[in-house]
Amino acid sequence: MKTYDIIVIGSGAAGIISAIVAAKDGKNVLLLEKLPQIASKLKATGGGKCNLSNTLSNEDFMSRFGRDGRFMQDALKTFSHNDLIDFFEQIGVQTHAPDGFRIFPTSHSSATIIEALHNELNRVGVDVKCSQKVENILQKNSQVIGVRTQNGDFYAPKLILATGGLGYPTLGSEGDGYKMAKEVGHKVTNLYPAMMPLHTKEDWVSNCIADTLSKVEIKVDIKKHKKLHATGDLIFTKKGLRGPVILDFARELTPLIDKYKEVPIILNFTKGMNEEQLLLHLKNENQKNPHATILQHITTLLPHAISTQLCKLSGINPYAKLKELKGTNKTKLLKFLAWTPLTIIGHDGFKMAMITRGGINLKEINPKTMQSKILKGLYFCGEIVNLDGPCGGYNLQWSFSSGYLAGKSV
Numbered sequence: 243m244k245t246y247d248i249i250v251i252g253s254g255a256a257g258i259i260s261a262i263v264a265a266k267d268g269k270n271v272l273l274l275e276k277l278p279q280i281a282s283k284l285k286a287t288g289g290g291k292c293n294l295s296n297t298l299s300n301e302d303f304m305s306r307f308g309r310d311g312r313f314m315q316d317a318l319k320t321f322s323h324n325d326l327i328d329f330f331e332q333i334g335v336q337t338h339a340p341d342g343f344r345i346f347p348t349s350h351s352s353a354t355i356i357e358a359l360h361n362e363l364n365r366v367g368v369d370v371k372c373s374q375k376v377e378n379i380l381q382k383n384s385q386v387i388g389v390r391t392q393n394g395d396f397y398a399p400k401l402i403l404a405t406g407g408l409g410y411p412t413l414g415s416e417g418d419g420y421k422m423a424k425e426v427g428h429k430v431t432n433l434y435p436a437m438m439p440l441h442t443k444e445d446w447v448s449n450c451i452a453d454t455l456s457k458v459e460i461k462v463d464i465k466k467h468k469k470l471h472a473t474g475d476l477i478f479t480k481k482g483l484r485g486p487v488i489l490d491f492a493r494e495l496t497p498l499i500d501k502y503k504e505v506p507i508i509l510n511f512t513k514g515m516n517e518e519q520l521l522l523h524l525k526n527e528n529q530k531n532p533h534a535t536i537l538q539h540i541t542t543l544l545p546h547a548i549s550t551q552l553c554k555l556s557g558i559n560p561y562a563k564l565k566e567l568k569g570t571n572k573t574k575l576l577k578f579l580a581w582t583p584l585t586i587i588g589h590d591g592f593k594m595a596m597i598t599r600g601g602i603n604l605k606e607i608n609p610k611t612m613q614s615k616i617l618k619g620l621y622f623c624g625e626i627v628n629l630d631g632p633c634g635g636y637n638l639q640w641s642f643s644s645g646y647l648a649g650k651s652v
Contacts, residue, residue, distance in 0.1 A: 256624025257404030263649030348468035386619030407598025435595030436493035
């Protein structure tokens, strides 16, 4: 088998850009992909619209990844969102941020991105081999010497592992990289599906599937985890909840589901209004229209379907007048309006997870180069490491930045 300077395993965003950068520096690069074509997961990113990044400063960007976010500092300095925009412009892709925050190709199509990356791989001379499943990393004297595939061995003193996580296994993410990393001595944290819809124990949510609510606040109703909360747009489904706030908050809830089986949450659907403010609102509405029903008053705050469900949950007659609502029932209604309880009981697993929570232990990777501290010549980038962020281009920017840094470092 042919010998290369560098082998890259995985043709997602991180793997492709690392291969391009290394080849631009004059290296002889082999890119191995186990599926019949490259960039399958990239094709599905952002519902096919490909939200590449966002306009946050590096500091704000890192803060969205939590306490481990500062690991990204060198990668983001080397390849920021502005560098990403310039890179794509140089290979023929124009980008924009129509909402002032999220960065997309102007075509709003991942096909544009994939075509440009494919052309650039060809232009810089990367040897791309698809349908090549890597089985093991080959090493000698604590140094990478190549890889073993089902078709034979390929040799190189430098290896970039960019195999992604476990989400969307039909698009190639089956955890191959974790297995390989463990075999050479790396630790992998617990892995959980993230950025995905969630299922609720309560079935009343299925009566509200036409409704999308903005600025919904969610809290975990377990004393030990009271600090966990999120705010954003929410959508009801037949089985439970989805929408940006759920996709972002899922990373916090999936480990709790694993631990507790059922996770009680409380949700404020009324843009942060408390019981006192809600009562004042209902009284004001009643003054404007004293003949209106309680349901009609509540629909000035919420869609009809969910207003009806909250009346049922509170045990009140939705067609009664506000003045007919007695003390205990009124208190109960206001309580449910301020914080509606639900119970999260499950999800659809990694098959519906856009991102994986967990990965290669960050302490075992040099953040200045993305090189392994355990095996010389081995580099990591993208989702395979223990970093995951919210919706909004965070994870794709991290893949590009870490891939760029790895490609430069080798």
